[in-house]
Amino acid sequence: MTTALPPIVDASDIADRTDIVLCDVRWYLDGRSGYDAYLDGHIAAAIWVNLDEHLSAHGAPEHGRHPLPTAQSFAASLGSLGISPDDPVVAYDDLNGTAAGRMVWMLRVLGHDAALLDGGLGSWTGETETAPNVRTPCDCPERAWPDGAFVDIDQAAAAGADPETVLIDARGGDRFRGETEPVDPRPGHIPGAVNVPMTDNLGRDGCFAELQTLRARYEAEGVTDADGANNTVVYCGSGVSACMDALAMERAGLGRPRVYIGSWSQWSHTNRPAETA
Numbered sequence: 001m002t003t004a005l006p007p008i009v010d011a012s013d014i015a016d017r018t019d020i021v022l023c024d025v026r027w028y029l030d031g032r033s034g035y036d037a038y039l040d041g042h043i044a045a046a047i048w049v050n051l052d053e054h055l056s057a058h059g060a061p062e063h064g065r066h067p068l069p070t071a072q073s074f075a076a077s078l079g080s081l082g083i084s085p086d087d088p089v090v091a092y093d094d095l096n097g098t099a100a101g102r103m104v105w106m107l108r109v110l111g112h113d114a115a116l117l118d119g120g121l122g123s124w125t126g127e128t129e130t131a132p133n134v135r136t137p138c139d140c141p142e143r144a145w146p147d148g149a150f151v152d153i154d155q156a157a158a159a160g161a162d163p164e165t166v167l168i169d170a171r172g173g174d175r176f177r178g179e180t181e182p183v184d185p186r187p188g189h190i191p192g193a194v195n196v197p198m199t200d201n202l203g204r205d206g207c208f209a210e211l212q213t214l215r216a217r218y219e220a221e222g223v224t225d226a227d228g229a230n231n232t233v234v235y236c237g238s239g240v241s242a243c244m245d246a247l248a249m250e251r252a253g254l255g256r257p258r259v260y261i262g263s264w265s266q267w268s269h270t271n272r273p274a275e276t277a
Helices: 034-040 071-081 100-109 153-161 211-219 241-251 263-267
Strands: 021-024 089-092 114-117 166-169 232-235 258-260
Touching: 089 100, 100 114, 100 241, 153 166, 153 232, 153 258, 153 263, 211 241, 232 241, 241 258
Parallel strands: 021 089, 089 114, 166 232, 232 258
Antiparallel strands: none
């Protein structure tokens, strides 16, 4: 029996595993094709997962750019990809986990064995290929999203107003401060949020910092037990890269925070207040 995967794994940890489903989840905010990048070269045997099709719902702008799919829709997507509940998954991209982390987080909150490849495609020294891979579709039962794993817009607002809750904005400092806003209607951040950019969790090699370093970053902002006390909510632009921040907290031994999937892409479409300092 194999040990359950931690939230983040090194390439060397899985090099000899034949039971893992490798998922290439490349996606780009600037509109480049993740599938074209996959066809240019990917880890051998990896399948491509479409963030917009498989990991998101579609709706009005006020729901955010990447709303959470229904449990039924996500189960159907996994089945179409040939991923059963018994298949361990390791996902990667080429942007330090900013897209792949979404898939890993969604699976882990359902109790599915899943991990993010530390360093992404750039850390892989094994075989690569360009031919696409398709797994045989399978039946994947619907698993309800667990209570407390995600928050809605009202709960995010309440988190920012609650001194006992840490509301973390995982975007870069310039977007947090409202100095720039490349994609959403308004600049700024949710009142009461603190800025812990997810990119600062990484070293120069694009891999995650040591556990103690990660833990110190979040503890400095008041995160003590994101899981047990449920005192932490994390968000980003559209609920994608925030999942990578959440995985960093889990890696650091701080439990599992809640994720506000609507994130700034939803908040900025409302008349709710925004802070820019």
